Amino acid sequence: MKPLTVALLGCGGIAVRYRKTYARLYGVRVAVTIDVEEKTARQAQEETGAAHWSTRADDAFASGIDAVVISTPNYFHKEHALGALKAGKHILLQKPIAPTVRDAEEILVAYRKTDRVMAVYMNLLDHPLFWDLRELVRRGYFGRVGLASARLAHRGGLTWTASEKLWRASVAKTGGGSFIQLGVHYLHLLQWILQDAVFQVQAFSTNLACPHLEGDDLMLAHLKLRNGTLAELETSWCVQEEHFSLMGTQGAVHYRDNRCLEIWSENGPFEGKILRLKGDGKPEHLDPLLPPEWDDEENPLNQHRQFVEALQSGRSPEVSVEQGMTDLRIVEACYESARSGVSVKLPGSGASVLKGEPLE
Ligand SMILES: NC(=O)c1ccc[n+]([C@@H]2O[C@H](COP(=O)([O-])OP(=O)(O)OC[C@H]3O[C@@H](n4cnc5c(N)ncnc54)[C@H](O)[C@@H]3O)[C@@H](O)[C@H]2O)c1
Structure with a gap:
């Protein structure tokens, strides 16, 4: 070859x-x-x-x-x-x-x-845990997912000083602040796991502690998804935490700081890529669940490997540019809502997320 x-x-x-x-x-x-x-x-x-x-x-x-x-x-x-x-x-x-x-x-x-072929790089999809959560949702282990939440908060902005090189501080160069840079990850992941699409948003933003940043260093968005899930997404450049939660009528999962996992379901057992639930729906072990290294080419889910394999095999990439576009439209709608103080609807957006095809 x-x-x-x-x-x-x-x-x-x-x-x-x-x-x-x-x-x-x-x-x-x-x-x-x-x-x-x-x-x-x-x-x-x-x-x-x-x-x-x-x-x-x-x-x-x-x-x-x-x-x-x-x-x-x-x-x-x-x-x-x-x-x-x-x-x-x-x-x-x-x-x-x-x-x-x-x-x-x-x-x-x-x-x-x-x-x-044009793909968008989303490193969260390297993590087998998220593939397992998508499968658990698809097979109804959590029942109907009513609430979802995600937070991606770094304190990096506190150390930024004014400088020509600091493109992240410029609204024109980034497109916003913490929300466009950080929110896009979980916005994509949420819709990808739920196989659902955001259609209405209401957001709030502020700059609390990063004077050299033109955009938001804190943002909170409430999201309505087509199938009924209500979600919240928070981002920050001035406080610190990462977390992802789904709460359903028959189970829930909480994953915090890329290591601590709490999960229960009324519907065990389950055997996934990394997760095992016993017959009672409780996890088999509670060791820290760390994400793979970004350069672990042996990880079949590594998104660089996935891109190369898509080219070599003629398969569609996992995250298409259309999906990246859908995510960006939602980001812009959130910024519009934060500016105007009213909720914003996204007619027709998100449909391409539903087309994500399984990798195996
Ligand atoms: N989780 C993630 O996947 C993740 C994390 C951080 C950044 N990003 C994204 O990656 C991109 C880069 O962000 P970063 O944090 O690495 O920025 P950065 O400024 O730290 O690094 C950018 C690199 O590109 C180089 N560069 C700048 N302009 C160039 C040009 N015109 N031609 C060639 N090289 C040029 C710079 O010298 C630098 O080495 C952004 O789009 C950002 O949103 C993604």
Whole structure:
């Protein structure tokens, strides 16, 4: 099999956590590592065994490259995605797909004119726990899920100072504040696990403790889903906690700080990828349930591996650009609600989330 040649566009920041995956994936060759910071591009080349390094984004669009992994800041996503599509490349694009729905629409229009694969990177889908929760929901172990909640809160914003490089502090460069950066993860996960779609939102936002951040450092959104679930989603750059809960008529699950799991169901037993419930619906063990490493290429759910395997096998990627667009529309609706003080409806949104196909 001819190796799939990949360009890594944006190699610092979060890409440091996963860039070496591409050196280990079967049937993949890293052609070029690109970053505006020469040192970062060189380090990535060393780590991945890439043939070249570069500081010019255009080098990702050269002939001989099959796919581009875009991990640059949000405000470069449009330029980089359009460049890659024009050059006929497949794309794995970091979330959110763009700072605004308008920019994202331009990407979508260009993508639809090609026969290329374009996927959105959602690292939470690396975690087998979430696949098990989706299966538990699908098979009715929790009965009807009435309430759901998620919180992704980091205190990173407290340490930010004014600087040209601090793109996350700019509304124009990110598209908002904590909510667009953090909320999009659980917004996607929630709809993906419930196989449901958000259709109405009411949100509140503020900036409590991050003077160098233009956007929100705290945001709370209430979400109504089509099948009746009510959900809340909280994000922050100034307080700290991560949690995900589902509460149903026959069971519930709470997962906190990526380790502590509480779960019960009236409907045991269950054997999933990582979770085992006994006949009484209680878990078999209560050890910490840590997420996989981001560069664990042996994890079959690793989203970089999934992207590469989608290209190699002709399968659809797990998170399509349409789904990324749906998530972004909800984010914008939440910001609109926070600004206006009224709830916002999303006619027709979310339908593509329902089409997610099982991986196995
Ligand atoms: N959980 C996640 O998956 C996760 C976490 C953090 C960030 N992100 C996303 O990843 C993207 C990057 O965020 P980050 O935190 O890594 O940012 P960052 O600023 O820490 O790193 C971005 C990297 O891209 C490089 N870069 C900037 N402009 C470039 C250009 N025009 N051409 C080439 N390289 C360029 C920078 O030098 C830097 O190395 C964002 O879209 C963000 O939303 C996702």
